């Protein structure tokens with residue numbers, strides 16, 4: 001986990017697992033669970049729960065169990081995997097329960113943000129404690145009825161059993177159990193006794209997602225709502241020189257045109273104009289009819305300038321990060337050495353559901369419906385913006401049409417709150433795909449410079465990796481320290497290999513006014529391309545097999561070595577490859593998991609390179625739902641192939657040149673290689689799922705292309721169409 | 723504003739909207755069927771795919787005037803109870819991640835299977851490459867289509 005990044009995202013004050021179980025069930029709709037929650041206030045005074053309450057579990061007298069999932073479902077399967085942790089310990093079959101989405105409320109549900117691949121790994125112990133505490137309370141209640149010791153009772157499938165095999169259902173017991181103190185340190189199951197964790201399980205949201213009934217943010221509607229479509233300063237900093245809204249106002253359905261602004265944390269607010277209409281189409285037509293002249297900065301940013309600056313800055317030493325042995329000396333003395341530079345582009349996140357938010361501000365209260373990765377952070381920002389206490393915010397969490405880091409930034413939430421307050425109505429802000437593609441925040445690009453030397457046996461003796469990149473924490477939080485103490489900016493460079501003489505350094509680069517933020521796997525998505533490509537270059541420089549070369553680097557790390565060896569075995573690395581094909585390997589460790597790919601490429605009849613096959617091995621410790629984990633790896637592969645082979649976001653005159661999927665293209669089904677995924681089996685604590693398999697894909701691909709053509713591609717995206 | 727009579731999922735509706743309003747927004751904002759999604763607005767992503775007289779269309783770019791007098795089918799009308807073979811195959815293969823692209827993909831896959839009850843990989847590529855899935859569910863989409871066709875992939 002990235003502590004430095006998470007510390008900004010984490011807003012929860014809850015340290016211990018709180019728990020409340022209920023004794024009655026009041027009907028509630030999927031997005032209105034709060035009606036029931038008041039019932040559990042009775043447990044507020046309970047010491048172990050403290051002032052905050054985590055009402056995850058509802059048990060009806062009939063025995064029906066409802067579990068509230070604390071985090072948003074952005075596609076990564078939390079709607080199944082988080083309730084699963086509770087259900088396993090509680091002793092109910094996860095397929096028999098009802099799952100409901102919690103509201104954004106960290107006083108009740110703890111940390112609700114989804115980022116850093118931490119949904120399961122970050123709450124692995126806590127959510128199981130929630131279930132285990134409830135199980136112990138139910139056992140204690142049953143033991144009292146039978147006059148036996150609680151330790152002599154066990155649970156199975158919603159029932160408590162005694163040693164005579166008599167049983168009582170959870171529904172019979174819940175009223176008594178709710179009066180008991182909540183155990184402070186409930187005993188967790190031994191992983192070998194897990195009944196459900198570790199087995200492929202169907203996701204309960206899937207049926208709703210195949211029949212159109214899953215409600216996303218964009219589907220939310222309330223009485224009296226108006227739509228807002230917004231034109232924001234295209235160069236991020238230029239102010240409005242002139243505005244003519246006559247044509248926009250004459251569009252049928254347009255109600256108003258108002259000046260507003262885009263808030264984005266510590267950044268200077270961005271001037272904007274909102275078109276308000278009684279339907280989306282009218283608002284969109286209104287936006288297109290706006291005549292705005294924007295101020296152009298004296299020296300507008302361009303991609304060329306950004307990368308020239310990166311290269312200029314790279315001449316400096318930057319800040320030393322990791323250091324081991326003596327790089328300078330060993331490098332100077334070595335006879336076989338190599339240097340190379342790699343370039344990574346800016347990218348957009350492009351979740352398929354464009355950003356949107358419905359907000360209704362009424363006096364000092366606000367109700368929000370927002371597809372978000374950070375309900376807690378949004379609540380904090382809205383409270384600050386409207387100057388109201390967080391308790392006055394009712395935050396509904398619909399299904400989210402993809403996140404990838406974009407929805408860690410709630411600029412669209414503040415836009416909706418600002419407009420609703422100004423207009424005195426519920427306002428739904430809708431971003432278009434053009435807004436999403438051109439406005440960022442973007443995955444920052446970078447330049448990486450590497451130097452390496454081999455010893456007489458052809459093993460890696462010395463390596464220096466220099467990263468020239470913007471700091472996301474500086475851009476968003478004004479974190480000045482991050483300019484010289486890069487922390488997670490250097491991920492995952494130092495996290496795998498044992499290199500005797502090793503140095504990393506970071507050179508801060510400012511890209512103001514481009515808004516930047518975290519993109520799936522963050523800096524690992526850029527650094528790993530350079531690092532794992534260069535490891536390949538070093539292997540080749542010494543005439544070594546790229547797999548054997550890495551094998552030597554991992555020789556002292558039994559667990560990671562096993563992953564690499566499994567990859568060689570599953571991909572058939574030892575076997576001769578077919579005529580006219582190339583293959584490449586790369587492996588990284590980030591977000592708590594180790595992932596490696598072997599990519600195979602060939603030339604088609606027109607001489608163009610195509611990606612034929614990807615073989616993947618991941619060690620993520622205990623995997624709570626292997627089928628869903630696999631889906632995340634599939635997603636990482638597709639997103640990484642898109643980033644490697646499709647389009648960059650480039651800038652000219654301070655404006656992004658790509659604006660929709662025709663020029664910011666995505667990989668499609670006809671370009672899919674054959675994918676084979678293998679998951680390591682072990683009982684280590686869970687690592688991340690959503691990101692770790694992304695970083696090693698692009699270098700494995702570049703290494704395969706080198707293997708086929710002898711040409712080293714050091715810049716992404718690569719163009720294989722010519 | 724004009725008055726349009728529409729037939730959607732076997733029911734008749736009357737709406738009073740601008741003539742240039744795309745079918746997608748009429749169905750989502752006026753009829754209240756929100757299963758069809760907006761992803762790009764320019765026929766690139768397929769999230770808005772519906773059937774017009776059984777043929778798949780990008781409803782984001784189909785003016786309402788082009789839908790009058792035709793049978794409109796949305797994801798909500800594909801089956802009453804998620805029982806269409808494509809929906810069942812999608813559940814069996816656990817295709818959706820975020821799910822946002824899936825209504826559109828399912829509508830095209832249902833049409834594809836009517837054209838080619840046992841589609842080849844090439845036919846799947848040709849039809850389904852009209853769609854973008856940012857979550858990357860393509861491998862499962864292919865498997866689910868083969869499954870719905872009763873063919874092992």
Ligand code: FES
Pocket residue numbers: 759760761762763764765766767768769770771780781782783
């Ligand atoms: S929204 Fe219609 S094709 Fe993308």
Ligand code: FES
Pocket residue numbers: 075352401402818819820821822823824854855856857858859
């Ligand atoms: S499942 Fe998320 S876009 Fe396809």
